[in-house]
Amino acid sequence: MNHALVGVGKNINIVVEEMPDISVPGFLVNTTSAGIKVPDRKDMAVIYSDKPAVVAGVFTQNQIQAAPVKLTKHRVKSGVAQAILINSGNANACTGRQGEKDAQEMAYLLAKGLEIPEQLVLVCSTGVIGQPLPMGKIKTGIKTLISDLHTTGWEEAAQAIMTTDTFPKLVYKKGEIDGVPFSLLGIAKGAGMIMPNMATMLAFFITDLAISPAILQPLFKKIIAQTFNRILVDGDTSTNDTALILANGYAQNSVLHSVHPIFKECLFEVATELAKLIVKDGEGASKFISIKVVGAKSVKDAEKVASTIAGSLLVKTALYGGDPNWGRIMAAIGRSGINIKPEKIDIFFGEICLVKNGLGKNQKMEKEVKKYLKNKELLLTINLNSGGESVMWYTCDLTPEYIKINAQYRT
Amino acid sequence: MNHALVGVGKNINIVVEEMPDISVPGFLVNTTSAGIKVPDRKDMAVIYSDKPAVVAGVFTQNQIQAAPVKLTKHRVKSGVAQAILINSGNANACTGRQGEKDAQEMAYLLAKGLEIPEQLVLVCSTGVIGQPLPMGKIKTGIKTLISDLHTTGWEEAAQAIMTTDTFPKLVYKKGEIDGVPFSLLGIAKGAGMIMPNMATMLAFFITDLAISPAILQPLFKKIIAQTFNRILVDGDTSTNDTALILANGYAQNSVLHSVHPIFKECLFEVATELAKLIVKDGEGASKFISIKVVGAKSVKDAEKVASTIAGSLLVKTALYGGDPNWGRIMAAIGRSGINIKPEKIDIFFGEICLVKNGLGKNQKMEKEVKKYLKNKELLLTINLNSGGESVMWYTCDLTPEYIKINAQYRT
Numbered sequence: 001m002n003h004a005l006v007g008v009g010k011n012i013n014i015v016v017e018e019m020p021d022i023s024v025p026g027f028l029v030n031t032t033s034a035g036i037k038v039p040d041r042k043d044m045a046v047i048y049s050d051k052p053a054v055v056a057g058v059f060t061q062n063q064i065q066a067a068p069v070k071l072t073k074h075r076v077k078s079g080v081a082q083a084i085l086i087n088s089g090n091a092n093a094c095t096g097r098q099g100e101k102d103a104q105e106m107a108y109l110l111a112k113g114l115e116i117p118e119q120l121v122l123v124c125s126t127g128v129i130g131q132p133l134p135m136g137k138i139k140t141g142i143k144t145l146i147s148d149l150h151t152t153g154w155e156e157a158a159q160a161i162m163t164t165d166t167f168p169k170l171v172y173k174k175g176e177i178d179g180v181p182f183s184l185l186g187i188a189k190g191a192g193m194i195m196p197n198m199a200t201m202l203a204f205f206i207t208d209l210a211i212s213p214a215i216l217q218p219l220f221k222k223i224i225a226q227t228f229n230r231i232l233v234d235g236d237t238s239t240n241d242t243a244l245i246l247a248n249g250y251a252q253n254s255v256l257h258s259v260h261p262i263f264k265e266c267l268f269e270v271a272t273e274l275a276k277l278i279v280k281d282g283e284g285a286s287k288f289i290s291i292k293v294v295g296a297k298s299v300k301d302a303e304k305v306a307s308t309i310a311g312s313l314l315v316k317t318a319l320y321g322g323d324p325n326w327g328r329i330m331a332a333i334g335r336s337g338i339n340i341k342p343e344k345i346d347i348f349f350g351e352i353c354l355v356k357n358g359l360g361k362n363q364k365m366e367k368e369v370k371k372y373l374k375n376k377e378l379l380l381t382i383n384l385n386s387g388g389e390s391v392m393w394y395t396c397d398l399t400p401e402y403i404k405i406n407a408q409y410r411t
Numbered sequence: 412m413n414h415a416l417v418g419v420g421k422n423i424n425i426v427v428e429e430m431p432d433i434s435v436p437g438f439l440v441n442t443t444s445a446g447i448k449v450p451d452r453k454d455m456a457v458i459y460s461d462k463p464a465v466v467a468g469v470f471t472q473n474q475i476q477a478a479p480v481k482l483t484k485h486r487v488k489s490g491v492a493q494a495i496l497i498n499s500g501n502a503n504a505c506t507g508r509q510g511e512k513d514a515q516e517m518a519y520l521l522a523k524g525l526e527i528p529e530q531l532v533l534v535c536s537t538g539v540i541g542q543p544l545p546m547g548k549i550k551t552g553i554k555t556l557i558s559d560l561h562t563t564g565w566e567e568a569a570q571a572i573m574t575t576d577t578f579p580k581l582v583y584k585k586g587e588i589d590g591v592p593f594s595l596l597g598i599a600k601g602a603g604m605i606m607p608n609m610a611t612m613l614a615f616f617i618t619d620l621a622i623s624p625a626i627l628q629p630l631f632k633k634i635i636a637q638t639f640n641r642i643l644v645d646g647d648t649s650t651n652d653t654a655l656i657l658a659n660g661y662a663q664n665s666v667l668h669s670v671h672p673i674f675k676e677c678l679f680e681v682a683t684e685l686a687k688l689i690v691k692d693g694e695g696a697s698k699f700i701s702i703k704v705v706g707a708k709s710v711k712d713a714e715k716v717a718s719t720i721a722g723s724l725l726v727k728t729a730l731y732g733g734d735p736n737w738g739r740i741m742a743a744i745g746r747s748g749i750n751i752k753p754e755k756i757d758i759f760f761g762e763i764c765l766v767k768n769g770l771g772k773n774q775k776m777e778k779e780v781k782k783y784l785k786n787k788e789l790l791l792t793i794n795l796n797s798g799g800e801s802v803m804w805y806t807c808d809l810t811p812e813y814i815k816i817n818a819q820y821r822t
Contacts, residue, residue, distance in 0.1 A: 401723075
């Protein structure tokens with residue numbers, strides 16, 4: 001598979017591949033600076049398929065849902081969509097009736113301009129909660145977006161959806177199913193409020209494959225659960241999280257009516273890489289941490305242990321400080337809510353086993369782990385030695401920079 | 412009731428009352444610097460009743476439990492105890508068989524020195540996890556402790572049990588039941604790892620009342636649940652949390668066989684004030700935050716909302732930054748796991764209503780809230796307008812100092 005990945009991390013090195021002007025057949029894109037929160041910053045994007053596409057979506061499980069989430073969630077149920085309109089800088093959440101009207105009007109104006117049915121337009125917003133959308137700016141923005149659609153410009157779209165993200169996130173892969181080539185492109189934004197149920201996260205996938213809506217929705221939901229719902233920055237979830245996929249059938253493959261392993265793998269890989277990029281760009285993050293829990297009785301048990309460790313402020317600050325404080329990991333496992341046998345637990349930092357049968361190894365080992373902890377990318381492996389299930393979670397450390405960003409986000 | 416409160420906050424002002432040399436009849440105390448973690452710092456204390464006392468205890472719910480917790484938990488079941496031996500600097504947790512032997516030996520040596528039955532000695536440790544106790548130093552410390560017991564010196568005991576605490580926590584009250592005067596004295600330590608199920612928290616209460624063990628244990632458990640289990644600093648719980656109360660009957664009241672309202676109120680007040688002191692000394696805390704949830708369908712619902720807000724990093728950093736970011740509070744309510752009606756929610760900052768029926772008020776109000784947020788002590792009130800139950804939780808803001816402390820705790 002060909003592969004392209006965008007992202008320039010300030011703190012954590014990210015492999016950046018030079019991208020040719022990538023595109024996915026039948027899909028067009030455009031971005032603009034509408035000045036929603038600040039001037040001269042890309043803050044609107046449109047993704048457009050030149051024919052109606054099969055759509056699937058996964059949404060925040062927060063009970064406080066933004067107006068665009070409600071609208072888009074409802075429209076995705078039809079299984080068909082043609083355009084996604086996205087703005088950053090304002091979440092249009094906790095904005096009451098007016099917010100709902102605004103979301104509807106955005107969709108209506110885009111539909112009118114593109115001359116497509118209103119019901120085929122989806123809307124996503126991200127940014128500050130509780131402030132009315134500046135509809136004047138949004139209207140002008142929509143006009144600009146419509147005036148100049150291109151087959152390329154996806155990196156700009158990845159940029160336009162950013163809030164406190166420090167780099168755009170784009171992953172692109174090509175594959176072949178039964179001799180028919182296809183492309184899958186994904187863009188995402190994250191930063192704070194990242195935790196299961198997707199937080200302030202937006203992700204958009206487009207592919208030219210022909211896929212039956214009956215299989216796309218359950219597959220997409222499953223893949224999101226295994227990728228975007230296994231990352232954690234700060235434990236807060238948001239009102240706007242949305243992941244959408246459009247499949248327009250331009251590849252002219254015979255429509256997929258069952259889950260094809262190649263497509264499944266491709267979608268899993270693109271989603272995993274985007275999810276990892278979100279963590280690497282976690283607010284203030286200086287280290288990228290993979291948490292592997294093995295030997296669990298069930299996947300659910302493994303999830304609980306991994307998420308508790310990933311969410312522990314004490315573990316995250318210890319890793320920031322380069323301190324092999326395994327006691328904090330043990331304490332997190334102990335409060336994860338599953339039945340554990342402390343005397344069976346092994347903990348590895350990278351390849352180094354620091355805890356065997358629940359007991360710490362010698363000081364010499366700690367010194368080695370300390371050296372290991374100077375790396376920017378870390379792997380913690382917890383073996384519960386109680387079964388055969390495992391999961392992989394991704395998180396980042398907690399730094400003074402996180403607090404600085406979030407103490408100043410609005411003010 | 413007379414009342415004394417110790418505590419000198421660096422960041423948050425705390426009322427400090429000059430204390431006479433307080434004491435509780437029949438109780439003796441001593442402290443020493445055994446050099447467990449660092450030299451020349453009080454790190455051991457003994458609390459001794461000169462006759463066997465009724466005892467009750469509440470312990471961590473973390474499944475990884477330190478050796479002293481296991482020992483003390485077991486011994487408290489008898490309902491009688493006479494001495495508590497405490498050390499800071501080392502938690503004796505995740506130390507395996509040797510740790511259990513060490514805890515037992517500590518108790519044995521104290522019992523021998525005091526010439527009391529071994530079963531009447533309880534042991535508590537707090538500090539770093541996973542390192543063996545320096546038993547040589549501990550033994551010398553025990554000898555010193557025994558050599559010079561006093562009726563006064565409780566503030567020194569509050570000091571000796573500290574880890575990253577910045578001030579000792581002591582609350583003392585006097586009361587009268589049916590004409591018989593009594594005293595209640597409590598000391599506690601907290602700092603990090605504070606959250607329900609008591610975290611790295613130690614608390615010790617002594618009273619000269621005569622109380623039946625049958626009523627003391629359930630009452631103590633209930634009071635702890637309403638005080639120490641309603642505070643949250645960072646969401647981590649520890650392996651060593653212990654709260655103990657000794658009642659030695661010196662007051663010569665007729666033994667309490669049912670919950671007496673005066674004693675209940677006195678215990679609740681002392682526990683509440685100690686819990687609040689723990690939050691005020693939360694690692695790096697610069698603001699003390701009370702979270703009042705009212706209008707809930709059930710106490711459980713109210714607890715879920717209060718604890719989710721108290722645990723939200725985004726809320727805590729916003730308050731640190733003085734940002735009236737009510738959207739983050741709404742998002743926290745939305746993910747708290749209870750059924751909510753967003754359009755019914757009101758949010759108050761102090762006396763100022765900033766959110767009415769789920770919608771933000773005007774910019775002028777935000778300015779007033781910004782002024783209010785400059786205070787060191789803040790009250791957030793959330794009215795769910797869905798029922799008649801309410802709770803009060805206490806938490807602190809999250810600051811760069813928290814991260815500094817926890818990135819460097821061991822190293």
